[in-house]
Amino acid sequence: MAYVRKEISTESIRAQERICAGINERLGEKPRLAMVDTYGCQQNEADSEKLRGYLAEMGYGFTSNEFEADVIVVNTCAVREHAEMRVLGNVGQLNHAKKEKPGQIIAVCGCMVQQEHMAEKLRKSYPIVDLVFGPHELWRFPELLESVLFAKKRRRVFETGPDDGSVAEGIPLRRDGSVKAWLSVMYGCNNFCTYCVVPYVRGRERSRRPEDIVREARELVAAGYKDITLLGQNVNSYGRDLGINVDFADLLRMINDIEGDFLIRFMTSHPKDATEKLFRTMAECEKCAHQLHLPVQSGNDRVLKAMNRHYDSEKYLRQAELARKYMPDLVITTDIIVGFPGETDEEFEDTVRLCERVRFDAMFTFIYSKRVGTPAAEMPDAATREQKQRRFDRLLDTANRISGEKHAEYEGRTLRVLIDGETGKPGYNLSSRTNGGRLVHLKGDTGLIGSFAEVRIVSSNTWALYGELV
Numbered sequence: 123m124a125y126v127r128k129e130i131s132t133e134s135i136r137a138q139e140r141i142c143a144g145i146n147e148r149l150g151e152k153p154r155l156a157m158v159d160t161y162g163c164q165q166n167e168a169d170s171e172k173l174r175g176y177l178a179e180m181g182y183g184f185t186s187n188e189f190e191a192d193v194i195v196v197n198t199c200a201v202r203e204h205a206e207m208r209v210l211g212n213v214g215q216l217n218h219a220k221k222e223k224p225g226q227i228i229a230v231c232g233c234m235v236q237q238e239h240m241a242e243k244l245r246k247s248y249p250i251v252d253l254v255f256g257p258h259e260l261w262r263f264p265e266l267l268e269s270v271l272f273a274k275k276r277r278r279v280f281e282t283g284p285d286d287g288s289v290a291e292g293i294p295l296r297r298d299g300s301v302k303a304w305l306s307v308m309y310g311c312n313n314f315c316t317y318c319v320v321p322y323v324r325g326r327e328r329s330r331r332p333e334d335i336v337r338e339a340r341e342l343v344a345a346g347y348k349d350i351t352l353l354g355q356n357v358n359s360y361g362r363d364l365g366i367n368v369d370f371a372d373l374l375r376m377i378n379d380i381e382g383d384f385l386i387r388f389m390t391s392h393p394k395d396a397t398e399k400l401f402r403t404m405a406e407c408e409k410c411a412h413q414l415h416l417p418v419q420s421g422n423d424r425v426l427k428a429m430n431r432h433y434d435s436e437k438y439l440r441q442a443e444l445a446r447k448y449m450p451d452l453v454i455t456t457d458i459i460v461g462f463p464g465e466t467d468e469e470f471e472d473t474v475r476l477c478e479r480v481r482f483d484a485m486f487t488f489i490y491s492k493r494v495g496t497p498a499a500e501m502p503d504a505a506t507r508e509q510k511q512r513r514f515d516r517l518l519d520t521a522n523r524i525s526g527e528k529h530a531e532y533e534g535r536t537l538r539v540l541i542d543g544e545t546g547k548p549g550y551n552l553s554s555r556t557n558g559g560r561l562v563h564l565k566g567d568t569g570l571i572g573s574f575a576e577v578r579i580v581s582s583n584t585w586a587l588y589g590e591l592v
């Protein structure tokens with residue numbers, strides 16, 4: 123069955139904003155605070171900026187103290203069990219705040235609640251939760267919140283309808299920083315890697331229109347943002363669903379053409395779809411950071427096949443090599459799952475070997491977590507927890523050693539960084555990022571935040587570089 127894309131009309135979003143204005147008026151002068159607690163990936167961070175945008179239009183200020191908040195929104199993640207356990211634990215803890223603050227509204231949204239069994243769990247075992255809504259309903263948050271805010275007697279609302287292909291433009295945003303910004307270019311995922319819950323909870327791939335993305339990027343640059351990260355589960359399939367002749371590399375070029383001094387980053391790239399055109403474009407576009415997050419997941423071909431990743435280790439190695447041919451200074455990072463069902467110790471060794479060959483600048487390593495409803499959840503899994511933990515520890519040691527060695531290669535070099543914030547530490551009070559995204563600690567005036575600077579790297583460790591302004 124063909125997938126139907128549903129563009130939410132500007133009028134529908136304006137109607138939601140009118141609801142915000144209505145709420146603002148009804149609540150009147152009374153000061154009010156909201157807390158938005160975000161778990162998981164950058165896409166969720168970006169979604170939380172929309173929730174805050176709406177809340178700001180309702181007249182809410184923001185707090186990170188649950189005892190002060192009139193409205194609490196917990197934006198959840200479902201990728202691993204660990205994230206879900208943290209959410210449930212923290213939501214449970216909110217009952218202390220709610221006791222002290224009668225009338226406090228607790229909402230839980232995002233990927234976790236889009237799974238039926240989790241929505242049920244919240245319904246049955248978490249009576250303090252007033253509102254539950256999935257990622258497909260986010261654009262209707264004002265309407266949903268209104269329905270619990272002004273109910274005659276307490277009303278619980280659960281809205282976790284199926285993926286309806288919706289793409290909404292024009293939701294007000296309240297961004298977190300002033301230097302770095304997230305910019306979603308597409309939603310959902312079509313890949314169905316056998317371990318992953320994302321396609322089930324986020325729905326099918328929907329690309330935003332290039333003109334909407336470019337307009338938002340222009341606004342960001344005009345507002346002084348210097349570091350824009352384009353977001354999508356697999357940016358390499360950007361545009362396919364639009365039926366126009368624009369792919370991700372073309373989109374990069376359009377954003378690169380915007381006047382101004384800023385950097386473009388993106389994540390995530392799927393190795394099955396990364397193309398030479400993409401690498402060439404990255405090399406040619408002067409604003410495009412030389413940074414590539416290319417999750418490999420495993421270095422063993424049988425495991426990659428069982429994961430439904432559509433590439434083998436040879437193809438991955440060739441791609442990394444090709445990307446480095448175009449950009450010798452490219453920073454490559456990856457994600458790896460340890461202990462996928464059926465993975466043997468020997469198969470795991472292939473992953474270690476691949477890491478030694480690619481020499482990733484940084485690796486994000488995870489122990490496999492069984493997700494309800496995914497094909498991998500049904501696969502036999504003989505390895506014990508201890509075995510998996512041993513593999514994980516070994517991979518982490520490898521990752522840390524390689525990161526440390528790669529960082530040491532920066533010592534003595536002078537390079538351009540973007541100063542993006544404070545560290546809170548007296549010795550090296552500023553944090554910054556290299557073009558490739560590596561963290562550099564510096565000492566300097568806080569007035570430099572938001573500007574590019576030349577630094578000489580004086581020392582390093584596994585996690586960061588340390589530099590002096592030149």
Ligand code: SAH
Nearest residue numbers: 317318355390417457458459488489490491
């Ligand atoms: N779309 C991105 C990743 C999204 S999830 C991509 O394809 O690369 C982020 C990472 O979480 C994945 O790369 C994977 O390494 C990890 N992950 C996803 N599902 C997992 C699971 N069931 N158990 C453990 N890690 C998982």
Ligand code: SF4
Nearest residue numbers: 311313314315318320
């Ligand atoms: Fe999950 Fe695979 Fe889609 Fe990434 S590409 S979100 S790992 S299904």
